[in-house]
Structures are given as C-alpha cells and as structure tokens.
Amino acid sequence: MSLLRAEGLSKEFGGVHAVQALEFAIQPGAVFSIIGPNGAGKTTLLNLITGIYRPSAGRIWLEERELTGLAPHRFAAAGIGRTFQNLQIFFNMSALENVMAGRYLHERCGLAAAMLRLPGLARAERACRDEALELLALVGLERYTDEASEGMPYGALKRLEIARALAARPRLLLLDEPAAGLNPTETQDIDRLIQRVAARGVTVVLVEHNMRLVMGVSDRVLVLDYGRKLAEGDAESVRRDPRVIEAYLGAEARYA
Amino acid sequence: MLARLGAARRGGLLALALAVALLPLALGNQYLYDVAILVGLNAIVCVGLNLLIGYAGQISLGHAGFFALGGYGSAILAVRYGWPPLAALPVSVGSVTLLAFLVGRPILRLKGHYLAMATLGLGVIITVVLATEDRFTGGPDGMSVPPLALFGRALAGERAWYWLVGALLLACVWLALNLVESPRGRALRALHGSEVAAEMIGIDSARHKLAVFVLSAGLAAAAGGLTAHYSGFITPSQGSFLRSIELVTMVVFGGMASTFGAVVGAAVLTTLPQLLTPLKDYEMVVFGAVMMFTMIFMPRGIVPTLAALFKPRTRP
Numbered sequence: 001m002s003l004l005r006a007e008g009l010s011k012e013f014g015g016v017h018a019v020q021a022l023e024f025a026i027q028p029g030a031v032f033s034i035i036g037p038n039g040a041g042k043t044t045l046l047n048l049i050t051g052i053y054r055p056s057a058g059r060i061w062l063e064e065r066e067l068t069g070l071a072p073h074r075f076a077a078a079g080i081g082r083t084f085q086n087l088q089i090f091f092n093m094s095a096l097e098n099v100m101a102g103r104y105l106h107e108r109c110g111l112a113a114a115m116l117r118l119p120g121l122a123r124a125e126r127a128c129r130d131e132a133l134e135l136l137a138l139v140g141l142e143r144y145t146d147e148a149s150e151g152m153p154y155g156a157l158k159r160l161e162i163a164r165a166l167a168a169r170p171r172l173l174l175l176d177e178p179a180a181g182l183n184p185t186e187t188q189d190i191d192r193l194i195q196r197v198a199a200r201g202v203t204v205v206l207v208e209h210n211m212r213l214v215m216g217v218s219d220r221v222l223v224l225d226y227g228r229k230l231a232e233g234d235a236e237s238v239r240r241d242p243r244v245i246e247a248y249l250g251a252e253a254r255y256a
Numbered sequence: 257m258l259a260r261l262g263a264a265r266r267g268g269l270l271a272l273a274l275a276v277a278l279l280p281l282a283l284g285n286q287y288l289y290d291v292a293i294l295v296g297l298n299a300i301v302c303v304g305l306n307l308l309i310g311y312a313g314q315i316s317l318g319h320a321g322f323f324a325l326g327g328y329g330s331a332i333l334a335v336r337y338g339w340p341p342l343a344a345l346p347v348s349v350g351s352v353t354l355l356a357f358l359v360g361r362p363i364l365r366l367k368g369h370y371l372a373m374a375t376l377g378l379g380v381i382i383t384v385v386l387a388t389e390d391r392f393t394g395g396p397d398g399m400s401v402p403p404l405a406l407f408g409r410a411l412a413g414e415r416a417w418y419w420l421v422g423a424l425l426l427a428c429v430w431l432a433l434n435l436v437e438s439p440r441g442r443a444l445r446a447l448h449g450s451e452v453a454a455e456m457i458g459i460d461s462a463r464h465k466l467a468v469f470v471l472s473a474g475l476a477a478a479a480g481g482l483t484a485h486y487s488g489f490i491t492p493s494q495g496s497f498l499r500s501i502e503l504v505t506m507v508v509f510g511g512m513a514s515t516f517g518a519v520v521g522a523a524v525l526t527t528l529p530q531l532l533t534p535l536k537d538y539e540m541v542v543f544g545a546v547m548m549f550t551m552i553f554m555p556r557g558i559v560p561t562l563a564a565l566f567k568p569r570t571r572p
Contacts, residue, residue, distance in 0.1 A: 050456060076458035088456075090449025092513065093442070101446045105458035107439035111467055114438035115431040121438060128439070161453075168457045 003028040003203050004172055009058035011044050018044040020227040031198050033206040033214045036224035042207045046174050050082050051075035081170030083161040085177045095144040095160055099132035102167030135163040155186040174205045179213050265433050268516050276422040289414035291530050296421035297479045299522035302506045303432045304475030310512035312468045313448030315372040317500050318379030319476045324495025325352045326477025327484030331401040332392050341404045349477045356473030364465045379500050386492040398491030401484045417486050432515045505543050509550045511557025520559050
C-alpha cells in the first residue's frame with residue numbers, strides 16, 4: 001500500500017492553476033523526487049501535502065487516513081515532516097534547542113505540569129536532549145550544539161532543518177531544495193545524509209534543482225510542468241523521456 | 257547547557273528571593289514600602305506579559321484592560337453585592353480569564369500589527385465601559401475598594417502587603433521559569449521563531465497562543481485585583497491605553513524573553529516616575545524616551561544585554 005496518495009489534486013490562485021489535477025502515490029521506503037522548471041508548482045505541491053495550502057480540489061491520504069483540509073500541525077502529527085526552501089530556523093534558539101523543539105509531538109506535557117515542573121519532566125527533558133544530540137551528530141552539527149542558530153553558516157542551517165524535522169520522527173520527510181545555495185562538497189554531504197535518512201526507514205520526498213543529486217538518489221521521479229504531471233518513473237526512464245528532455249532538461253541533458 | 261541554564265535559573269531565583277527578603281532593611285518608611293509593593297504588583301503583570309510578548313512573540317496593547325477588570329470585578333462583587341473580598345478576588349480573576357479566552361480565540365488569528373491593533377481596541381472598549389457604567393463602577397471618578405480580610409482580620413499595613421506580594425512574585429517567577437524551560441516553553445519560542453515551521457513539527461499554534469494569552473491575562477487580572485484591594489481605590493485610568501503602553505515598555509526595557517528582565521523592567525519603570533514627581537505631567541515622555549533609547553541602543557533589553565557582557569566567551 002502506498003504511504004502518501006493524492007487524487008485530482010489542484011490549487012488555483014486567482015485563476016492561475018499552480019497545480020492541476022495531479023495524481024500520484026508514494027511508496028514507503030522510497031526516495032521520491034519532484035522536479036520541474038521554475039514555477040512548475042513544486043513548492044505549491046509541497047505546501048498542499050503539508051496542509052499549508054488547502055487544495056482547490058482533490059484529496060490527500062496518508063495510508064488509509066484522509067488528511068485533506070486538516071491544519072498543518074495535524075499533517076505533522078500524522079507523520080509528515082518538512083524543511084523549507086527559504087530557511088525557517090527558530091533563530092531565537094540554539095542549534096540544540098531547535099532540534100529539541102522538533103520533538104514536540106513526543107513530549108506532550110500540560111501547562112500546569114510544565115509550570116510546576118512535575119517530576120518526570122526532568123527525566124523526559126534529558127531523554128529529549130540525548131535524542132537531539134544524536135540527531136545533531138547524524139547531520140554532522142555536533143560542534144554547533146550550544147551555538148545560537150543565528151550565527152551558524154547557511155549550509156549548517158540547511159542540515160539543522162533536517163535534524164529538526166527528523167526529531168518529530170516523521171514517516172514521510174519532504175525536503176524542499178536541500179542543496180540550493182550549497183557548494184559541491186556540501187551537496188555531497190546532503191546526498192549522503194538523504195541516503196542515511198532513507199536507511200532509517202523514513203520515506204523521502206525531494207524537491208531539487210540539482211539533477212546530479214536527484215538522479216543519483218531517487219527511486220522514483222515525478223516531473224511537473226505548468227502544474228501538471230509531465231512524466232513519472234524511475235530516474236533512468238525519466239532521464240530518457242523525450243518530453244522531459246524537451247520541456248525541462250533541454251540541451252544540457254543531451255550532453256550529460 | 258541545560259545544566260547551566262538550570263543553574264542560572266536557580267541562581268536568579270535565589271538572588272530575587274534574597275532581594276525580596278533584604279529589601280525591607282532599606283525601606284525606611286511607608287512610602288518606600290508602598291513603592292516596593294507597586295513594583296511587585298507590576299512585576300507580576302510583566303512576568304505574564306513577557307511570556308506572551310517576549311517568548312511567544314504576540315503583542316498585546318490591551319493588558320491594562322485585564323488589569324483594571326480584575327480590580328473592578330473584585331471591587332464590584334465586594335461593594336455592590338457584599339461578597340467577602342477573599343471570595344470576590346478569585347471569582348473576578350476567573351471571570352477575566354474566561355473573558356480573555358473568549359475574546360482571545362478570534363483575536364489571536366491576527367498577526368503582528370493587526371493583533372496589536374485588536375488588543376488596543378479591546379483595551380479601549382474596557383476603559384470606556386468602566387467609565388460609562390457608573391451604576392457599577394462609579395464612572396470616571398472610580399470607586400473605593402474594601403481591604404482583603406483574612407479570618408476576619410483585614411490585611412492592612414504596608415509590611416503585610418509587602419510580604420504577600422513578594423511571595424506571590426517569587427511564585428510567579430518560579431512558574432514562568434519552569435514553563436519557559438519545558439517543552440511548552442520551547443513551543444512558544446518556536447512560534448515566535450517561525451510559525452509555519454512550528455506547525456510543521458506538530459505545534460498547534462492557535463492553541464498555544466491562546467493558552468499563553470489567557471495565562472498572561474489571568475496574571476494581569478490577579479495583580480489588578482490585588483492592587484485595587486491594596487490601594488483601596490480604583491479608577492478607569494488603571495485600564496487606559498497609556499497604562500498598557502507602560503506595561504509593554506517595562507517588558508521591552510527589561511528584556512524580551514527574559515523573566516528576570518521583566519522584573520527589573522517593572523522595578524526601574526515603576527520607581528522612575530516616583531523619582532520624577534516634579535515632572536509629573538511629563539511622565540509619559542519619560543516612558544517614550546526610555547522605549548526609544550532601549551530600541552536604539554539595546555534592542556534586546558537591559559538584562560539580556562548586561563548578561564551578554566558578563567557571559568564567558570564560548571565561541572569556538
């Protein structure tokens with residue numbers, strides 16, 4: 001059974017069809033990439049499958065559970081996590097606190113319990129901290145643990161967002177251009193990180209412009225153009241698809 | 257770092273407890289006690305308001321309204337309906353908290369300037385109602401409020417009030433510090449940092465904003481009720497827009513997202529006008545100047561700015 005399924009998904013902004021009648025299913029355990037030229041509707045699609053946008057038409061399921069129309073935090077609680085193309089770091093916190101905040105769903109505590117610092121909270125906080133440290137190590141940011149996130153370099157913040165999203169233990173992790181603005185070495189780090197995340201059993205949805213990264217890491221690729229599905233298949237078949245080459249990859253791909 | 261934070265918390269709380277315990281040695285007369293009590297009552301409001309503004313990043317320009325309502329509710333129940341003040345006070349605080357819950361739901365959907373304007377409007381409505389409903393409130397001239405009585409004995413005298421307010425302030429600071437360092441506190445700061453990212457880690461932003469709004473309104477109402485019973489008199493000016501601005505200035509000057517900052521801000525800006533009584537008419541000018549000075553020279557507020565100066569450098 002597919003993990004995430006969309007049926008007839010559409011989003012209109014005042015007559016502009018950003019995403020139109022999209023159908024797809026994401027299998028568990030796969031790295032599923034969404035590519036397409038600028039303005040093809042990739043980020044709109046991510047916003048639809050995280051509840052930030054309400055679809056104009058169509059429905060979304062996570063396994064049997066329909067999520068259409070729910071608030072974003074309910075999508076998160078159902079097991080969908082994401083990072084952002086434009087960083088959305090909590091700049092008022094340290095690196096460690098950003099990741100600890102990501103554990104929110106697993107740290108439920110009432111207002112009264114929090115204010116009275118009831119016993120049990122301290123133990124839970126230590127466990128939370130340990131897990132956050134482990135995730136910082138996974139993304140290679142141990143040395144920034146207590147740093148104010150404000151002062152961290154761009155590449156590190158990209159990975160911090162991934163660690164924070166992983167802290168919520170999502171079943172589906174959406175990465176919105178994780179390699180944008182990174183140099184080749186940093187991009188390789190992200191490549192390895194995506195593979196490590198997938199190896200942990202997290203299904204990854206990757207929106208990315210870097211074709212080398214996409215083609216290397218993806219099990220399946222969805223190509224969008226003007227908000228519609230242009231092609232879908234494994235990396236190799238998409239790479240060879242003449243429609244994709246014409247619409248998107250262009251001349252560059254023929255020499256690749 | 258958590259251990260260090262915990263130590264800083266305990267150290268700060270201990271320092272505050274010592275300050276409360278030792279201050280009477282320096283309070284030579286009743287007037288000074290009076291100022292200290294007002295500092296404590298304002299500090300309670302500011303500790304709550306700082307949770308809302310400093311930590312959750314939601315601006316309220318109407319908190320004086322809740323402060324005044326807390327006082328009036330208790331006064332009206334005691335004077336017009338003959339309730340014992342000790343019963344009137346908690347019922348009044350509970351009612352204001354409920355009111356904050358009801359108006360907070362629609363208001364907190366708004367962000368930034370819109371939220372500020374909506375809370376400002378709320379404060380204005382409360383003041384106008386208090387000034388107009390003179391059958392209950394005595395109108396613009398205000399009304400007198402009976403003292404709190406404990407087991408038939410009136411809580412009278414500055415000393416008794418000083419210890420009561422001091423103990424309550426310490427309790428509020430302790431509760432606020434605990435909250436900030438809990439998962440709930442992290443959720444509030446996350447909202448401040450990025451609301452969309454907070455939602456994407458499962459934080460129900462509407463619920464958390466409402467909870468902290470209601471909490472801060474409840475603290476304001478409690479302090480307002482105590483202030484009314486302490487001073488024995490209340491006027492609608494307690495809920496005025498200028499009074500709301502004063503409270504926000506205390507929080508901003510002391511330091512956003514610093515609980516001790518809120519206490520220091522309340523202490524400095526409650527004491528300052530007393531020192532400037534010759535300039536009475538220009539009191540608000542001083543508040544305006546303090547706000548501008550803070551924003552330009554230490555936007556993080558005085559306590560975080562000083563703390564950063566004395567913090568050992570840990571950057572690699």
